Amino acid sequence: MPFSLRLFPAATGGALTLVFSVAVCLALVADNPVQSIDDSRLLNAQHQPGDWLTYGGNYAEDRYSRLSQLTPQNVGQLGLAWSANLGTTRGLEATPLVANGVMYITGPWSRVFALDATTGKRRWAYDPKVPGKYGEKACCDVVNRGVALYQDRVYFGTLDGRLIALNAQTGKPVWAVQTTDTTVAYTITGAPRVVAGKVIIGNGGAEYGVRGYVSAYDALTGRLLWRTYTVPGDPAKPFESEELAKAAKTWTGQWWKYGGGGTAWDAIAYDADLKLLYVGTGNGSPWNRQHRSPGGGDNLYISSILALNPKTGKLVWHYQTTPGESWDYTATQHLILADLTVKGKLRKVIMQAPKNGFFYVIDRTNGQFISAKPYTFVNWATGIDSTTGRPIETDFSRYTGHNAQVFPSAIGAHNWQPMAFNPKTGLVYIPVQDLSLMYGHDPGWAMNQVSSYASGTGWNTGVGYDPSRPPRPEPQAAGVPPVGRLVAWNPVTQREAWRVDQPTPWNGGLLTTATGLVFQGTATGDFRAYDAQTGKILWQINLGTGILAPPVTYQLAGKQYVSIAVGWGGVMGLGAKFTPTLHPGTVYTFALGGKEALPTFPATPGRPLVDLPVRATETQIQHGGLLYLQYCQRCHGDVGAGGGVLPDLGRSPVSVHENFAAIVRQGVLVSTGMPDFGKRLSAEDVTDLQGYILATVQQKTKK
Incomplete structure (x- = not known):
């Protein structure tokens, strides 16, 4: 109900009117849980640790909580406070946001859920009904990483490229816009x-x-x-900005026919004092630079950190972590x-541990390179030049005349x-994984890429083992098993402080607290406090x-909770x-002394190998087998x-x-x-x- 003076009796005295108006306003805020989330509250999110208002906890995206109830001394007393079965069956990657007693979280196929943050009871759910055909256009599962909150609205992107605003109290749509060209394989x-009153959104699909x-x-x-494009388009047409005209000089060939890439599909941070918006950009399209830019070049602004003016989107500065990338870095x-x-000098920095294996510390006022060191085993480059900030590439890494294990x-x-x-420990906590890939120049790429790219009906990277060229195995590969690690990294000394080895890669995101805790979930299902x-x-x-997914922590009625979404x-x-x-996608929330039992789910025994004759x-x-590698292996894994x-x-x-032919060639399961x-x-x-x-x-x- 909107505030109105007509609510007050005409003969009421001034003092009584003031008291009554304050009471009404408080009641309205209580009824509408995010009405008070204005620009000021977002700017000061770190000083409101009882809520978790933004994706990274605040505009600095440090995922550092100042709540103090949970400590290394009592964290062992954590128990389940509540759980909520979302009924989903695909990956859960979302960071829950919590505001004034309500948790907002997204799930597979871009669904949104509002839960009571004290009990887990569902308040509402919204399904944007993404067409099943978009499952193929999503390179890496039909996941969604979360929402944004502002005023009385919840904002989220959909897999089919829409940006939707919902009423935070009811879950009903307020507005929706199509942010992408639906004839091309964009996803969000x-x-x-x-x-500052603007919803910032990127996309994927490179x-x-x-x-x-x-x-x-x-x-x-x-x-x-x-709208700010991250790579230049067709040079026969006017460039959208002076910066893109300059960037085009770092490309060769006819890259625009293949998209170019540089999608901004995840990382965003904001410095309100400097009035700079920071965005991370993605790989080239296709990965293999020999195909997209055959004459070489840095290919700006792929694989870069961009500093933008948030009012206009104009590029202020950039730093490229992997010039001319060719590895999906x-x-x-x-x-x-x-x-x-x-x-000895206080620096305003931006820190990143991108795919390429180097931890970067960059001056966020101007993009000046400060330092970078490998935080894991790296062989595509021997280091980063301290003067230029450019990688020192190894002679085999670009796999131009051989297949190379990189x-x-x-x-x-x-x-x-x-x-x-964690500013108290001075450490960055990173979910690391040691994995290699045998890169090779795909000799058949030119025959099949254009039509599949244009229709969005085929993953094509330009990378593939070339049997006509010799392999170059990595001599040290035997000593680098495919595992995961939690690494505590000192960004000043650029050294590892400690590590915890994990048996598998692909583990969850991190949360750290002022009391000296680090929380993380693992691929083997363990939720841990370190x-x-x-x-x-x-x-x-x-x-x-x-x-x-990464965990969050919040506090309600004097009780601190730690919550995490679980769905593989x-x-x-x-x-x-x-x-x-x-198990089905489930949100688990813990508190000191929590006594709820973990939910039980029906067993899902593994299926036996199919027993049918080979004809x-x-x-x-x-x-x-070649077709399986091209069309099936990425999603269904190795046979058996x-x-x-x-x-x-x-x-x-x-x-x-x-019914194999009907499923594969007639699309009878396309809705799934x-x-x-x-x-x-x-x-x-x-x-x-x-x-x-x-x-x-x-x-x-x-x-």
Whole structure:
């Protein structure tokens, strides 16, 4: 109900009117839980630790809580306060936001949920009804990382490229805008941010040949205020800005036909004093620079940190972490703002641990390079030149005349899972993974990329093992197993302070507290609290399913809570899992003395290998294997390996194989996200593909 003077009796005295008006205003705020989230409150989010108002906890995105109830001494007394089953079956990557007793969280397929932050009871849910065909256009699962709050609204992006504002109290749409060209494979998985009344949103899709940009919309009306492209377009047309005209000089060939890439799909931070908005940009499209820019070049502004004027979107400065990148080394990973004393001088810095394996400290006032060191094993470069800030690449890393085993892999030494910074310990906590990839120049790329890019119907990176060229294995690879680690990193000395080894990669994001705690979930389902100084495990509980999302903490009625969303998926989780079963997406919230029992879910026993005869020749099986690598392996994993959040096709029911052609070529399951390959695979292709699956199962059975 809007405030109105007509609520007051005409004969009421002034003092009584004032008291009554204050009471009415307080009642209105209580009824509408985010009405008071204005610019001032967002600017001062770090001084309101009882809520979690923005994606990174504040505009600095440090994920550092000043709440003090939980300490290293009592964290072992944490118990479950409540849980909420969201009923989802794909990856949960969202950071919950908490404001005035309500938790707002997104789930797969861009659904939004509002929960009572004290009990977990659902207040409302909103389904934007993203078409199932967009499942194929999402490179890395149908995930969503969260919402933004402003005034009385909840903002989020959808997988099909919409930006939607909901009424925070009812969950009803207020406005919606299409931020992308739906004829091209754009997607949105990242959380928006609200800065000075503007909703900032980027997009993804560089694996499918799109041109990246970041946009600002009026938070109240949804009107587009500005759009900044991250790579230049067709030079035959006027460039959108002077900065893009300059950037075009760092490209060669006909890159614009293939999109160019540079999508801004995750990292955003804001410095209100400097009035600078910081955005991380992604990989080139395609990955392989030999295809998109055959004459070389830095290819600005892919894999860069951009500082923009938030009023206009104009580029103020940039720093490129991986010039001319060729490995999917995005710089979209978490950006953290901090003030550090470096060589006796206080510096305003921005910190990032992007995919390429180097931890960067950059002056956020002007983009000046301060330092960078590898935070994991790296072999694509020997270091970063201290004068130029450019990587010193190894002679084999660009895989121009050979196939090369390169560290890190395209998954990255650190991916989207947020890191956290604790100003008391002076340490940044990073979810690290050691993985490599055999990169090679795809000799068949020119024959198949343009049509699939334009229609958004095929992942094509320009990278593939070239059998005509020799492999160059990494001599040290035997000593670098594919594992994960939680690393505490000193950004001033650029050295590791401590580490906790984890048996698998693809672990969750981080939260740290003023009392000296670090919280993280793992791929094996363990939710843990660590000592921020030493890395000692102080508390843990297994939640049954791998954890990707970062935790948050908040306080209500004098009680501090720690909450985390649990649901397996993401790019590695599509075809592999590290827990025996997978449970529905669930929010778990803990507090001191919590006594609720963990929810129980029906067992999901692994399916046996399918037992069907193989009716394919060796030639057909080999051809089917190539098709499997191209179309199936990324989502369904290795045949017979068990699968992840998506099924192992070697363990699918007989009924699936009886209807295999209809599923693959007629799109009977497209509403669930299964692509329709009817225009890309012939009937013979599908027969060969199924023959490969069944033959592989037969070989495993014989073993």
